[in-house]
Amino acid sequence: xxxxxxxxxxxxxxxxxxxxxxxxxxxxxxxxxxxxxxxxxxxxxxxxxxxxxxxxxxxxxxxxxxxxxxxxxxxxxxxxxxxxxxxxxxxxxxxxxxxxxxxxxxxxxxxxxxxxxxxxxxxxxxxxxxxxxxxxxxxxxxxxxxxxxxxxxxxxxxxxxxxxxxxxxxxxxxxxxxxxxxxxxxxxxxxxxxxxxxxxxxxxxxxxxxxxxxxxxxxxxxxxxxxxxxxxxxxxxxxxxxxxxxxxxxxxxxxxxxxxxxxxxxxxxxxxxxxxxxxxxxxxxxxxxxxxxxxxxxxxxxxxxxxxxxxxxx
Amino acid sequence: xxxxxxxxxxxxxxxxxxxxxxxxxxxxxxxxxxxxxxxxxxxxxxxxxxxxxxxxxxxxxxxxxxxxxxxxxxxxxxxxxxxxxxxxxxxxxxxxxxxxxxxxxxxxxxxxxxxxxxxxxxxxxxxxxxxxxxxxxxxxxxxxxxxxxxxxxxxxxxxxxxxxxxxxxxxxxxxxxxxxxxxxxxxxxxxxxxxxxxxxxxxxxxxxxxxxxxxxxxxxxxxxxxxxxxxxxxxxxxxxxxxxxxxxxxxxxxxxxxxxxxxxxxxxxxxxxxxxxxxxxxxxxxxxxxxxxxxxxxxxxxxxxxxxxxxxxxxxxxxxxxxxxxxxxxxxxxxxxxxxxxxxxxxxxxxxxxxxxxxxxxxxxxxxxxxxxxxxxxxxxxxxxxxxxxxxxxxxxxxxxxxxxxxxxxxxxxxxxxxxxxxxxxxxxxxxxx
Numbered sequence: 001x002x003x004x005x006x007x008x009x010x011x012x013x014x015x016x017x018x019x020x021x022x023x024x025x026x027x028x029x030x031x032x033x034x035x036x037x038x039x040x041x042x043x044x045x046x047x048x049x050x051x052x053x054x055x056x057x058x059x060x061x062x063x064x065x066x067x068x069x070x071x072x073x074x075x076x077x078x079x080x081x082x083x084x085x086x087x088x089x090x091x092x093x094x095x096x097x098x099x100x101x102x103x104x105x106x107x108x109x110x111x112x113x114x115x116x117x118x119x120x121x122x123x124x125x126x127x128x129x130x131x132x133x134x135x136x137x138x139x140x141x142x143x144x145x146x147x148x149x150x151x152x153x154x155x156x157x158x159x160x161x162x163x164x165x166x167x168x169x170x171x172x173x174x175x176x177x178x179x180x181x182x183x184x185x186x187x188x189x190x191x192x193x194x195x196x197x198x199x200x201x202x203x204x205x206x207x208x209x210x211x212x213x214x215x216x217x218x219x220x221x222x223x224x225x226x227x228x229x230x231x232x233x234x235x236x237x238x239x240x241x242x243x244x245x246x247x248x249x250x251x252x253x254x255x256x257x258x259x260x261x262x263x264x265x266x267x268x269x270x271x272x273x274x275x276x277x278x279x280x281x282x283x284x285x286x287x288x289x290x291x292x293x294x295x296x297x298x299x300x301x302x303x304x305x306x307x308x309x310x311x312x313x314x
Numbered sequence: 315x316x317x318x319x320x321x322x323x324x325x326x327x328x329x330x331x332x333x334x335x336x337x338x339x340x341x342x343x344x345x346x347x348x349x350x351x352x353x354x355x356x357x358x359x360x361x362x363x364x365x366x367x368x369x370x371x372x373x374x375x376x377x378x379x380x381x382x383x384x385x386x387x388x389x390x391x392x393x394x395x396x397x398x399x400x401x402x403x404x405x406x407x408x409x410x411x412x413x414x415x416x417x418x419x420x421x422x423x424x425x426x427x428x429x430x431x432x433x434x435x436x437x438x439x440x441x442x443x444x445x446x447x448x449x450x451x452x453x454x455x456x457x458x459x460x461x462x463x464x465x466x467x468x469x470x471x472x473x474x475x476x477x478x479x480x481x482x483x484x485x486x487x488x489x490x491x492x493x494x495x496x497x498x499x500x501x502x503x504x505x506x507x508x509x510x511x512x513x514x515x516x517x518x519x520x521x522x523x524x525x526x527x528x529x530x531x532x533x534x535x536x537x538x539x540x541x542x543x544x545x546x547x548x549x550x551x552x553x554x555x556x557x558x559x560x561x562x563x564x565x566x567x568x569x570x571x572x573x574x575x576x577x578x579x580x581x582x583x584x585x586x587x588x589x590x591x592x593x594x595x596x597x598x599x600x601x602x603x604x605x606x607x608x609x610x611x612x613x614x615x616x617x618x619x620x621x622x623x624x625x626x627x628x629x630x631x632x633x634x635x636x637x638x639x640x641x642x643x644x645x646x647x648x649x650x651x652x653x654x655x656x657x658x659x660x661x662x663x664x665x666x667x668x669x670x671x672x673x674x675x676x677x678x679x680x681x682x683x684x685x686x687x688x689x690x691x692x693x694x695x696x697x698x699x700x701x702x703x704x705x706x707x708x709x710x711x712x713x714x715x716x717x718x719x720x721x722x723x724x725x726x727x728x729x730x731x732x733x734x735x736x737x738x739x740x741x742x743x744x745x746x747x748x
Binding site for chain 2: 009036081085086089091092094096097099101103104107108110111112113114133181220224227228231235276277278283287288290291295297298301302305
């Protein structure tokens with residue numbers, strides 16, 4: 001039992017931190033510009049593939065430096081030449097533009113790298129078990145992922161709260177017009193923020209690529225969960241995204257290990273339900289684990305649309 | 315009344331009937347068109363495509379009830395389409411087993427009622443807010459239902475889905491609805507009914523209040539209506555019509571699986587409605603026709619048709635947010651002022667120049683795709699009916715030349731289009747949108 005709890009907690013925290021790495025960029029973009037970037041998971045995928053490609057020629061560590069930069073530049077260019085033109089048509093048009101962009105990026109990745117998974121490996125330096133918990137070896141690479149995620153959170157937090165550019169970003173969250181009138185080049189700041197958000201997604205991609213499968217459908221698999229994290233955490237709140245990603249990571253990891261169903265619960269209270277009447281009785285918690293984040297999303301949106309720690313609703 | 319007055323009244327009544335009939339002329343024309351199409355396009359492919367277009371028209375129109383009419387962007391509308399299809403398939407199987415005297419034409423109604431029921435269920439939680447929050451809830455609900463489809467295997471049939479057999483239902487007028495032509499006429503009939511119903515809805519006071527909620531929800535509250543109640547009712551009605559489309563799809567394909575519910579299907583209907591133009595009633599109809607046609611024809615020509623779809627969607631979002639219907643409507647004042655011919659030459663030149671760029675870019679994309687993904691097949695390939703060798707330099711050089719020349723020509727020719735429009739504006743009727 002203790003082994004289960006410990007390992008689930010470790011895995012849950014790891015998964016949650018991975019989600020946070022991706023959600024941090026999305027929250028940043030959303031708090032700045034009010035546009036929910038559907039293509040964020042696609043930039044994560046681009047980061048993974050660029051990391052793989054650059055890593056093949058120059059090693060993992062160069063890829064870790066270079067791939068996010070490339071992804072960030074692509075993001076900045078998208079903002080400059082695409083999103084900025086669409087901005088004047090309203091929020092719906094922006095959402096739709098990023099929706100179409102996600103589609104196109106996935107197709108482009110399929111054209112260049114194909115539909116099969118690519119052989120993106122953990123670098124040799126980190127390919128050893130860090131410690132052993134109850135006879136399960138914990139790879140050092142996962143600890144590395146955890147460290148990088150925490151590092152990103154700390155850096156972002158410090159930059160947003162303590163630096164001048166962070167002050168401008170925070171002000172643009174609630175008073176974008178005033179910030180523009182104070183003389184800051186708000187469009188250029190938007191472009192930098194979008195690029196930074198995409199670079200963060202790229203870092204997440206480079207790091208998560210070897211751990212999760214690097215394939216052209218990885219954006220579609222992780223994309224909706226990202227939105228759950230951002231919305232549950234609160235639109236515009238970075239600590240909220242941190243808490244929400246940990247929450248969802250832990251809930252999903254623990255749920256997968258619970259093999260109890262509604263019928264089991266009834267039996268614990270001494271009732272005997274008729275399990276042949278409907279399959280809802282025998283569906284275990286582990287089976288509905290993929291669905292739980294969306295249940296949480298709907299619950300939060302109905303009860304508290306601003307999210308757990310959010311400052312705005314749209 | 316006096317004789318003169320009586321005659322006058324009779325004449326005025328006849329004139330009113332005459333005017334009313336003339337206003338409904340488009341519907342008679344549409345009915346005639348639907349009836350006559352299979353006589354012109356007789357092949358099996360054409361019949362299948364027309365059936366699919368009919369289903370998509372209803373689906374896209376139901377989606378536009380949300381997006382264009384009430385301003386609710388939904389990423390999970392396929393849920394009601396899929397649940398309507400599943401309910402219709404289960405109903406058909408139950409009817410076959412119990413031998414109820416319910417014929418095939420009633421089945422879409424069952425799908426519609428299921429769509430309505432689920433619309434009421436999910437709408438009660440989704441429609442409290444509008445805008446981004448509603449879009450996110452719809453996305454979450456869509457993923458929820460799509461993920462549940464593998465968990466609740468009795469209703470959703472697991473990975474194989476639910477199959478049914480439309481020819482085993484009760485027959486009316488000797489029609490078994492086995493042959494595709496009979497299914498086509500069924501779909502065409504329901505399509506016409508739904509088009510009339512949805513159009514009529516837009517003309518009611520409810521439809522107008524939906525438009526008001528789209529434009530200014532706060533003000534709607536001040537005039538005494540509840541935006542969330544209006545959104546809820548619009549949502550339920552949209553679910554009803556989506557369920558009808560799902561029921562027709564269940565009849566047409568005789569198999570329903572989880573792909574009917576997923577984000578992909580929601581994306582297709584969003585694409586169709588938006589490309590067609592969400593500001594006009596006819597927009598989703600045009601979009602549905604175009605998207606279905608491209609989906610079927612384009613996938614035969616190239617493997618990466620989805621990329622072209624995505625690019626087309628982005629182009630519409632960036633350059634023509636009014637969609638095809640918006641573009642056509644832009645030219646109506648010119649048509650009324652009989653000045654359309656002034657734009658003919660500039661448009662021709664611009665389209666020719668832009669086509670060069672398009673052909674060049676398509677060539678580059680196809681060459682890249684062939685070299686990178688289909689490398690095992692060698693470097694020879696077919697493009698635009700010509701056999702070319704992707705490994706040589708010639709196709710790349712020609713493509714680059716096309717893109718370069720096309721861009722230069724477009725830049726040279728574009729000012730003439732702008733000038734033609736500028737010249738045409740003074741002669742437009744007063745009050746026309748400029």
